[in-house]
Amino acid sequence: MATRGFRRKHSIGTSDRTPPGQSITEGFPVLSAGPTPRVPLATWTFALEDAQGREAHRWTWDELRSLPATEVTVDIHCVTKWSKLGTRWKGASFDTLLRAAGLEPPAPYVMAFCDGGYTTNLSVADLRADGSLIAYEHDGGLLEAEHGGPVRLVIPHLYFWKSAKWVRGLRFMQTDQPGFWESHGYHLRGDPWAEERYSGD
Ligand SMILES: Nc1nc2c(c(=O)[nH]1)N[C@H]1C(S)=C(S)[C@@H](COP(=O)(O)O)O[C@H]1N2
Ligand SMILES: [Mo]
Secondary structure (H helix, E strand, O other): OOOOOOOOOOOOOOOOOOOOOOEEOOOOOOOOOOOOOOOOOOOOEEEEEOOOOOEEEEEEHHHHHOOOOEEEEEEEEOOOOEEEEEEEEEEEOHHHHHHHHOOOOOOOEEEEEEOOOOEEEEEHHHHHOOOOEEEEEEOOEEOOHHHOOOOEEEOOOOOHHHOOOOEEEEEEEOOOOOOOOHHHOEOOOOOHHHOOOEOOO
């Protein structure tokens, strides 16, 4: 297995920042399992739910955007083998949400849920990792709908399917349960540096 510091000097489209099997793209491909949902910002909310599905806290669009913001510049890696280096995002960190809600995580995992029905599972530790964000801006402008606007997760140290577009909330879970792609054979965690593409990798 290739390691992070390994340089493939003679291959085009990789660098020491591309995980094994990935190639750099200059574009920004759109990968969606269904149509792009459109939700009016006036009724949009983002919720944290306890393990029983009870709402612990919710933010409107204006409330979310008035929380202390975090900006990150990160590399992203899609399991379909493209990587994009140096992407810029702005949003609220998970710790900012917890602090604003006055909550301690009641369980070690979450299921992210989205408009359109997409779900993906994450650990609280991965949500809290450096670079992870609940993002509403990309590259200096509001997040485009096709890329997950108004709000998406950005979990750059995991394959990009974990970065749920059109995210509407996080439901805490006591145990790690598969989301949409994870129940179709993809890895429960999806670390690109360990090539955790499929369950069993
Ligand atoms: N709600 C939702 N989120 C999603 C997806 C999706 O189909 N629906 N696709 C995932 C996959 S497989 C990838 S690679 C990225 C793609 O994000 P992009 O379209 O902005 O490149 O979003 C992830 N988040
Ligand atoms: Mo993907």
